[in-house]
Amino acid sequence: MEPRIPELGRFAEPALLILVSLSDGPKHGYAIMADVEAGTGRPLGPGTLYAALARLEERGLIEALAPVDRRRPYRLTATGATLLAEQLRELSEFADLGLRRLGRTPG
Amino acid sequence: MIGRLIRLYPAHWRARYGDEFAVVLEERPLGPFDVADVLLGALDAHLHLRGLGAASQHGKGFAMSLRIGGYAAIAGGALWFVALAGNAINDGADSGSSVLGITLVTAIVVATAATLVALVGLSAFQSRRHPVLTWTAFAIPAIGAVVGLLGVVAMAVAGDTDTTFIGGLSAWAVSTIGVTALILGSALFAVATWLSGSLSRAAAALLFVGALLVVPAIGGVTGGLVPPVLGYLALVTAILAFPIGWIALGVSALRIDGPRPITLEGAPL
Numbered sequence: 001m002e003p004r005i006p007e008l009g010r011f012a013e014p015a016l017l018i019l020v021s022l023s024d025g026p027k028h029g030y031a032i033m034a035d036v037e038a039g040t041g042r043p044l045g046p047g048t049l050y051a052a053l054a055r056l057e058e059r060g061l062i063e064a065l066a067p068v069d070r071r072r073p074y075r076l077t078a079t080g081a082t083l084l085a086e087q088l089r090e091l092s093e094f095a096d097l098g099l100r101r102l103g104r105t106p107g
Numbered sequence: 108m109i110g111r112l113i114r115l116y117p118a119h120w121r122a123r124y125g126d127e128f129a130v131v132l133e134e135r136p137l138g139p140f141d142v143a144d145v146l147l148g149a150l151d152a153h154l155h156l157r158g159l160g161a162a163s164q165h166g167k168g169f170a171m172s173l174r175i176g177g178y179a180a181i182a183g184g185a186l187w188f189v190a191l192a193g194n195a196i197n198d199g200a201d202s203g204s205s206v207l208g209i210t211l212v213t214a215i216v217v218a219t220a221a222t223l224v225a226l227v228g229l230s231a232f233q234s235r236r237h238p239v240l241t242w243t244a245f246a247i248p249a250i251g252a253v254v255g256l257l258g259v260v261a262m263a264v265a266g267d268t269d270t271t272f273i274g275g276l277s278a279w280a281v282s283t284i285g286v287t288a289l290i291l292g293s294a295l296f297a298v299a300t301w302l303s304g305s306l307s308r309a310a311a312a313l314l315f316v317g318a319l320l321v322v323p324a325i326g327g328v329t330g331g332l333v334p335p336v337l338g339y340l341a342l343v344t345a346i347l348a349f350p351i352g353w354i355a356l357g358v359s360a361l362r363i364d365g366p367r368p369i370t371l372e373g374a375p376l
Binding site (some may be wrong): 049 | 124127130134140141145146147148155172231
């Protein structure tokens with residue numbers, strides 16, 4: 001059975017944000033952190049970032065590439081990309097449901 | 108400091124992530140938020156390796172967040188209102204041994220702890236632009252909290268607020284110095300928050316005004332430094348502005364931490 005992001009517990013949200021950040025190509029740790037913070041306006045601490053990265057790597061959702069100047073980029077694996085797409089689709093369906101109940105057409 | 112922080116992680120973790128983690132920590136100034144987040148991350152890594160964390164409990168772990176700071180700021184603000192208003196009404200008549208006295212001391216101790224957590228949790232963005240100011244805003248209240256706690260313990264042990272404690276100062280005076288340091292640190296934090304614009308500037312301004320008015324208000328009412336009417340006016344303003352400032356900062360942090368739209372194409376996210 002494929003791992004699911006909700007099983008990452010407290011790190012589910014940072015993990016999802018990291019996967020989205022990696023969806024347009026490999027990034028190293030600081031670039032992921034800066035990207036997530038710029039996109040959400042919320043801080044992502046370095047301890048939380050690496051706790052989530054370790055869990056994602058452990059579950060085979062991301063993989064590390066060869067380091068460049070001590071910076072190691074990460075990229076999505078095929079499993080990670082599938083899981084991310086599924087997770088985002090579920091979120092989108094949930095958002096659509098909420099919008100319909102509010103009487104607003106999903107955009 | 109970076110080397111010491113990384114050494115807190117298990118050797119196995121350091122061997123895998125240590126080098127790249129050091130680069131991330133070197134990229135920007137570390138503030139209280141980042142240090143607390145790394146400490147929690149190290150604790151999580153130890154529990155994780157022992158099978159007590161993510162692997163066995165569906166990924167539950169420790170993470171510092173604005174949410175923690177926001178809730179702490181709200182709780183601390185409410186308790187500061189109880190402590191400051193209760194103390195003003197009590198007017199120092201209670202020795203601290205009655206139910207009211209114990210309640211006020213407990214409120215101050217818990218409010219102090221909550222404020223320290225809030226200073227850490229809400230300082231993520233301030234420390235990147237104003238690291239010295241943000242660290243000072245944390246260090247002064249932290250030292251004040253220790254000093255204040257010593258005074259409170261001394262009062263509890265002696266059962267008397269007037270007993271000479273340190274350097275000819277009474278235990279009550281020592282605890283008051285501690286609380287004053289915490290309040291002045293809050294003023295510095297309000298300045299850092301205002302300058303960075305990371306949280307509500309109106310809340311930061313309210314906290315700054317409240318923090319600055321507490322000391323002259325107490326001096327005006329009890330020491331005759333200013334006319335009584337002005338003293339009481341400052342006191343009432345401080346009693347309202349300081350707690351409401353913290354609560355408003357907490358609310359603004361929780362608003363930021365709430366759901367936000369995320370775009371998937373291009374940078375940013």
